[in-house]
Amino acid sequence: MSDIEIAQKAHMKPIIGLAKEHYGIDAIHLDPYGHYKAKLSLEYVNSLAGKKDGKLILVTAISPTPAGEGKTTTTVGLGDAMNRIGKKTILCLREPSLGPCFGVKGGAAGGGYSQVVPMEDINLHFTGDFHAIGVAHNLLSALIDNHINHGNALDIDPRRIQWKRVVDMNDRALRNIIVGMGGPANGYLREDGYDIVVASEVMAILCLATSRADLKERLGRIVIGYKSDKVTPVYASDLKAQGSMAALLKDAIKPNLVQTLENNIAFIHGGPFANIAHGCNTVTATRTALKLADYVITEAGFGADLGAEKFIDIKCRMAGLKPSAVVLVATARALKFHGGVAKEDLSRENLAALEKGFENLERHLNNITTYYGLPCVICINHFTFDTEAEIALLKQKCAALGAKCVVSRHWAEGGAGAEELAREVVNIVDNREPGFKYVYDENLGLWDKIAAIATTLYGAGGITASAKVKAQLAAWEADYGKFPICIAKTQMSFSTNPNLKGAPSGHTVEISEVRLANGAGFIVAIAGDMMTMPGLPKVPAAERIDIDDDGKVTGLF
Structure with missing residues (x-):
C-alpha cells in the first residue's frame, strides 16, 4: 500500500481523549479542529513552567538525495518504539509547506507504518497556521x-x-x-x-x-x-x-497536537525550511513536550550541516535547550548516490559506490561529535533493496569509526521495527553525559561566524563575498554583532554546488547576499545561487493529487 492508503486505514483515536489518557490534559485546555487534531492553550503551556524537563533527542540526516533518507519517518518510528519499550516519549515535528507538497517532495508526515495522522490534513491546510x-x-x-x-x-x-x-x-x-x-x-x-x-x-x-x-x-x-x-x-x-x-497569529502560536499510527502524541508546530530558513519546529512546542514527557524527539530539516547546525546555534542558543543525543539517518541508496550511482540504478548492489559515498556520512558524524559535542547513533533506514553485503559494509565502516550503527525497519514494521534503535538511543541518553557546544562563540564577528560554519562543517577552504556584502556586515556589527547566522544554502551538498556529492573539501563558499532578520534575532547569509522562492519541477506532484466524489484524497505521499 502507498503511504496515503496506510494512513487512511489508520485507527485514530479522538485527540481530546488521547491527550487526557496519555498526559492528563483536560478537554478545557484543547481547541479541537475536528476529532483528530487540536491546539493546546498557552494558559496550559504556562502552567507547566515548574515541571522538570525531559531529555531532548535530535534526529538529523546525511546530505539529502533524490533517493530520500526518511528523517521524519525515522523520527516517528523511533518515537513509537520508545513508547513501546515503556519510555514516555513525545514527538516534535515541523508542519509541511504546500510548496513541496505540490512540487517535488510530496507530503512530509512520515511514511509506511511510521506516520503522523491525519496525514491529508497535516499535509494540506492543517490548522491554518x-x-x-x-x-x-x-x-x-x-x-x-x-x-x-x-x-x-x-x-x-x-x-x-x-x-x-x-x-x-x-x-x-x-x-x-x-x-x-x-x-x-x-x-x-x-x-x-x-x-x-x-x-x-x-x-x-x-x-x-x-x-x-x-x-x-x-x-x-x-x-x-x-x-x-x-x-x-x-x-x-x-x-x-x-x-x-x-x-x-493569536491561534497560530498555540501548539498543534496530533497522533502517530500507533496512537502516540505528537506536536506539529511551525515549519521554516532549513535550506533558506532555520529549519526547526517552535520553541513553544519543544518546551511544552519537555515538561510533559521523559523523552522528546525532534527533527531538524535536511542534513546535519544545515538543520542541525541551526537547531543548535539558533534555536538551542536562544531557548536554552540542551540536546542529549543525535540520531543520524542514512540509507544505503542515498550513500550510493553520493558515491556516484545514478538514481535509476540505486536498487542494485554496488559496494564500491557505497564505500565512496560513505564519506558524506563520516563528515556529518564528525561534525556532530566534534563540533556539536553530542553522542550519536547512526540509523540505517532499511529499504527492501538493501543487500546483506551492503548492510555488513556499513556496519563495518561505522564500527571502524567507533560509532554505533543500527539497522531500523520502522517503515515496514512501525515502532516494532525500531525497538533496537530505541534501546540504543535510551542507553546513550541515560548513561552518557553530552559535551554539548555551539559551533561558534556569539562574540565572534559576523564574518567570522559565517567562516566558522563554512570551514568546519562544510569543509570549505574559505568564504568570499562582494565588497557590498562585506560592508553591510561591517555596518551591522555594532548593533547586531551577537546575532547568530542562518546560512541559506543548497541542501544537496556541503558546497554551494548541488551537483557536488560526497564530502567535498577546499571549496569556496560565496555569500551573495545578507539579510537582517531583526525580529527573529539572526542574520541570513545567502550562499551561492539560493532562491527564497522555489519553483515547481517539470512534472510537479500536483499532477498526481486528486479527490474522489466521497472527498477522499489520492496521490498525496
Missing part, C-alpha cells in the same frame, strides 16, 4: 505601501524596502514583480517580489517566540526598510503593525 503567518506578513506589506501612498511621513525610501510579500506555494514567476501599476490610485510604482511563507521572518519569529508578549515585541522589531538617508532603519512598530499582526 501557515495561512495566518502569510496573512500577517502580507498585512505588513500592505501597511508599508499604504503609508507611502498617504504621504510617507516616515520618509521610507521605496528603493530600500526590504520586506517582500509571501505565498505558501512554489511560484518562480513571483520572485520579482512590479507593484503599484495602473496610476496613482493604485499606490506607488516600485519593484517587489515574493518569498515562500516558510522563508518569512514571521515564520521564524513564531517559531522562536516564547509568549504572546515576546511574539508582539519581535514583530515590532522587524526592519522593513530604510529612510531616504539610506542608513536609518524603519521598524514594523513605526507603522504600528505589531498589534494587528499578533492578533492574526
